[in-house]
Amino acid sequence: MAEMFSYIGKPIPRKDSKDIVTGEIKYLDDLKFQNLLYGKVLRSPHAHAKIKKVNKEKALNLKGVKAILTWEDIPDFRGGTPRIVRVLDNKVRYVGDAVALVAATSSEIAEEALNLIEVEYEVLPAVFDIDSALKPGAPALYDEYPDNILPGGTIIYGPNCLKGVTRGDVEKGFREADVITEGTFGYENIPNALPPETVGAIALWEEPNKVTLWATTQAPYMDKVTLFHVFNRQLDIRSIGVHCGGSFGTKIMCWQVQSYAILLSMATKRPVKVVFTKEEHMANFTLRLSSRINAKVGMKKDGTLTAISGTWYVDTGYYSFTTQAQVAIGSGELMIMAQCPNWDLKNYVVVTNRNASGSIRGFGGQELKCSFIPLLCLAMEKAGLDPFEVLKKNFVKPQGGYYWRDGNWYNFRGIDFSKAMEEGAKRFGWKEKWKGWLKPTAINGNKHRGIGVGVHGNADIGEDTAEAYVQLNYNKTATLFICAVEHGTGQKTNLAKMVAEVLKIHPDNIRLTPADTLVTPFEFGPVGSRGTYAIGSAAINAAEDARQKLLEFAAPKLGAKPEELDTKDGVIFVKNDPKKSISWRAIGNDRTILGFGRFEPDYTMCNCMMTFVEVEVDVETGKIDIIRIVNTTDVGQVIDPLGLEGQLNACLGSAGIDSAIFEETVLDKRTGHILNANLIDYKWRTTAELPEIENVVLETPFPSHRFHAVGVGEIATSPGPSAILMAVSNAIGRWIYEYPITPDKILKALGKISSNKFDTHSNEAFKAMGR
Amino acid sequence: MNNKQKTINLKINGEFYEFEIGEKDWQIRPHHTLSHTLREILNLTGTKISCDDGACGACTVIMDGKAVLSCLILTVECDGKEITTIEGLKDPKTGELDLLQKKFIEHNAFQCGFCTPGMIMSSKALLEKTQHPTEEEIKEALSGNFCRCISYYQVIKAVKAALNERR
Numbered sequence A: 001m002a003e004m005f006s007y008i009g010k011p012i013p014r015k016d017s018k019d020i021v022t023g024e025i026k027y028l029d030d031l032k033f034q035n036l037l038y039g040k041v042l043r044s045p046h047a048h049a050k051i052k053k054v055n056k057e058k059a060l061n062l063k064g065v066k067a068i069l070t071w072e073d074i075p076d077f078r079g080g081t082p083r084i085v086r087v088l089d090n091k092v093r094y095v096g097d098a099v100a101l102v103a104a105t106s107s108e109i110a111e112e113a114l115n116l117i118e119v120e121y122e123v124l125p126a127v128f129d130i131d132s133a134l135k136p137g138a139p140a141l142y143d144e145y146p147d148n149i150l151p152g153g154t155i156i157y158g159p160n161c162l163k164g165v166t167r168g169d170v171e172k173g174f175r176e177a178d179v180i181t182e183g184t185f186g187y188e189n190i191p192n193a194l195p196p197e198t199v200g201a202i203a204l205w206e207e208p209n210k211v212t213l214w215a216t217t218q219a220p221y222m223d224k225v226t227l228f229h230v231f232n233r234q235l236d237i238r239s240i241g242v243h244c245g246g247s248f249g250t251k252i253m254c255w256q257v258q259s260y261a262i263l264l265s266m267a268t269k270r271p272v273k274v275v276f277t278k279e280e281h282m283a284n285f286t287l288r289l290s291s292r293i294n295a296k297v298g299m300k301k302d303g304t305l306t307a308i309s310g311t312w313y314v315d316t317g318y319y320s321f322t323t324q325a326q327v328a329i330g331s332g333e334l335m336i337m338a339q340c341p342n343w344d345l346k347n348y349v350v351v352t353n354r355n356a357s358g359s360i361r362g363f364g365g366q367e368l369k370c371s372f373i374p375l376l377c378l379a380m381e382k383a384g385l386d387p388f389e390v391l392k393k394n395f396v397k398p399q400g401g402y403y404w405r406d407g408n409w410y411n412f413r414g415i416d417f418s419k420a421m422e423e424g425a426k427r428f429g430w431k432e433k434w435k436g437w438l439k440p441t442a443i444n445g446n447k448h449r450g451i452g453v454g455v456h457g458n459a460d461i462g463e464d465t466a467e468a469y470v471q472l473n474y475n476k477t478a479t480l481f482i483c484a485v486e487h488g489t490g491q492k493t494n495l496a497k498m499v500a501e502v503l504k505i506h507p508d509n510i511r512l513t514p515a516d517t518l519v520t521p522f523e524f525g526p527v528g529s530r531g532t533y534a535i536g537s538a539a540i541n542a543a544e545d546a547r548q549k550l551l552e553f554a555a556p557k558l559g560a561k562p563e564e565l566d567t568k569d570g571v572i573f574v575k576n577d578p579k580k581s582i583s584w585r586a587i588g589n590d591r592t593i594l595g596f597g598r599f600e601p602d603y604t605m606c607n608c609m610m611t612f613v614e615v616e617v618d619v620e621t622g623k624i625d626i627i628r629i630v631n632t633t634d635v636g637q638v639i640d641p642l643g644l645e646g647q648l649n650a651c652l653g654s655a656g657i658d659s660a661i662f663e664e665t666v667l668d669k670r671t672g673h674i675l676n677a678n679l680i681d682y683k684w685r686t687t688a689e690l691p692e693i694e695n696v697v698l699e700t701p702f703p704s705h706r707f708h709a710v711g712v713g714e715i716a717t718s719p720g721p722s723a724i725l726m727a728v729s730n731a732i733g734r735w736i737y738e739y740p741i742t743p744d745k746i747l748k749a750l751g752k753i754s755s756n757k758f759d760t761h762s763n764e765a766f767k768a769m770g771r
Numbered sequence B: 001m002n003n004k005q006k007t008i009n010l011k012i013n014g015e016f017y018e019f020e021i022g023e024k025d026w027q028i029r030p031h032h033t034l035s036h037t038l039r040e041i042l043n044l045t046g047t048k049i050s051c052d053d054g055a056c057g058a059c060t061v062i063m064d065g066k067a068v069l070s071c072l073i074l075t076v077e078c079d080g081k082e083i084t085t086i087e088g089l090k091d092p093k094t095g096e097l098d099l100l101q102k103k104f105i106e107h108n109a110f111q112c113g114f115c116t117p118g119m120i121m122s123s124k125a126l127l128e129k130t131q132h133p134t135e136e137e138i139k140e141a142l143s144g145n146f147c148r149c150i151s152y153y154q155v156i157k158a159v160k161a162a163l164n165e166r167r
Ligand code: FES
Pocket: B048, B049, B050, B051, B052, B053, B054, B055, B056, B057, B058, B059, B060, B069, B070, B071, B072
């Protein structure tokens, strides 16, 4: 660590910690409103159908029912990418699609009313996976896109949004390769990030066009922007962020539940709360993208990549909100981990009749990598190379670069992560444990151990704009105006620490405004790992601006130039003569000193996480235990060590590592129903089975902001799943390609139970390759 | 509760409550869960509901010394019970936090914090009934508490720290 800081890097309790441990913190569903109505959604039992007729009469006669809305009652409000998804439509596209909205005086009455609404459907044929959706003549979800393929690109990434990767000459690249491997690999188990708090919104509509909105959101300012467009640019929305009970990226996709609350409030002129049940949360809200690649990779004997080509198929379910953005980021992220001169990687975003996939921690990159790394493994095996060395060699270095989301090429100006990777390998004992491909590290009776490694990096650390104000107060405190909600990372306290460090006052003396778009300037939201660098820079810049104004204000009073002054603990003094000083009290209670800070996007740097795993497979039962995980990263400068530890330990949660061994959303492909949309049938990790986790964190200063730090939290989940596949394959001496590796797949691979017709495409690919 | 009974008595966080049973807004309905009564009638919203199905532990409270899932218990069944919720842990007079609460803060044993009240109540029940639980017993006691942020490791450290300090 080069610099000594007073607060940065120190374990200071989170500002909200006392309210969290006493239960006093308020999440959305804890807010109380006078005159509140409760909203519920009538959902389609069919995967694909036209709504012929809706009879609301019986339901409307139920005492306490205040409004029922169907597609016929509302204007043509649309969202999604492209904007083709009606808030309520005359067609349903998945089991659970919204058919009608009810507002009533209690949630029980609203629920009862749902049962009284009579709907006549004309059932249509449906498609539940990529193969059936792309078959010629397949039923189309949207008239606009008869082939079930959505156009690439997203408006917010600009007109040249990255839609795939084309670079150099792949033919030439393959000619130069010593080994070439090819095949189809997928990560298609659509796990759920599953924050503990469900999804919801409370809206209050006021004449003529004003809406105040409270929501379970991660990004209140962007909600205002999104909803502005959904409601045909006619609403003036005030969006207020509430402490968020986990999001993991998913809760930037709350526009539908928000729209329901707004529409019901418009209809009833009362505040309306719509909160999904856990079952709705799991069956009708964001899943991971389903990802499959058909690709070919060329490599030299020394692990140098010469060419990557192929097609990435992304199944987004019944609509896309962020999927094209995830394709852009995911493609760029693949370039970051696989530096290669020749590329031809196309993609298709496919719609199918199931619940939507979208934004989750890992944001396209995890999904693509989980499909790509197994292919790379085959190349590494053919070339007889150690995967750690190959992943280290091909990760972007200071002389490298990549295309990023706006379609531009960026020369990388970050640090060399090799040092962090080597340190992680050392702590894990990689060199001692690695015995070669498909070789266990140890065998003890039925228990076979194997190791694997994965890597991920994201140039989103400096993405999107952020703005903040810092106001200095005569009582030696400061107020940070920023549209940030706390969703678990400790972000708000970290921002306060940064401001405190600039102003040299204790973080306890920094207060943050609520995330309220009526009060704060623009902030995109803590997506990716942008909190530390992008959002942090806005707060730092605002604090510096305020500090400068303070010194300019004090200069004439101290008979010095502003640059000759400094401030600490609420006192301004002459640097060369600290006795010459005045207190911040001199600001007076009739003056405002306000600094403004803005961050402009910077895609020239990325973060990096390498994850090593050791697993133990019981070859009799097929059960897999993760024994040990080592995550290694370099963050430039730690802001909060305990918060960082939590973020890295989270590699197991939110559809991360465990999506390789037991997490999956089970879709019945005959009916389109999700079979495990509850916390009993959806498998999740408990304290009873915790592997050992070690987090290795280096601090090589980054050329980011004045504290030289970058964020890393988002990517903790991403390198793990493919590392598990590698480790399990090594443990049992057979390639395993399909996520999640449930015991039956182990036993099938070992020939202990027979394969059946439900065998996966990857096994077919495997056979096609003559293995 | 027998069928004739029209009221139930509860002691919650040291205070006595008498509830009428019935269908009116202010009354406890026979189908109301304890978590509902705590949150909606008594405004004790520190008790969280996540699954509302007995699977996740978010709604854990202590009833007569035992950690229970308040989303699975009907309020009408709680006549005569003594209940502690997360709001009842700090000293009512001085406001001083319970040792476990302090250790959760020190060890940053939460991220989003949604599971935290349940985690603390499960830990509290364990510490009340077991003098020197082993690490395995701690893990066992917390194994019904879903923490998707994976704050488990820091939670276990916090519980152990509380045990050490108590010794
Ligand atoms: S809310 Fe009671 S166990 Fe999940």
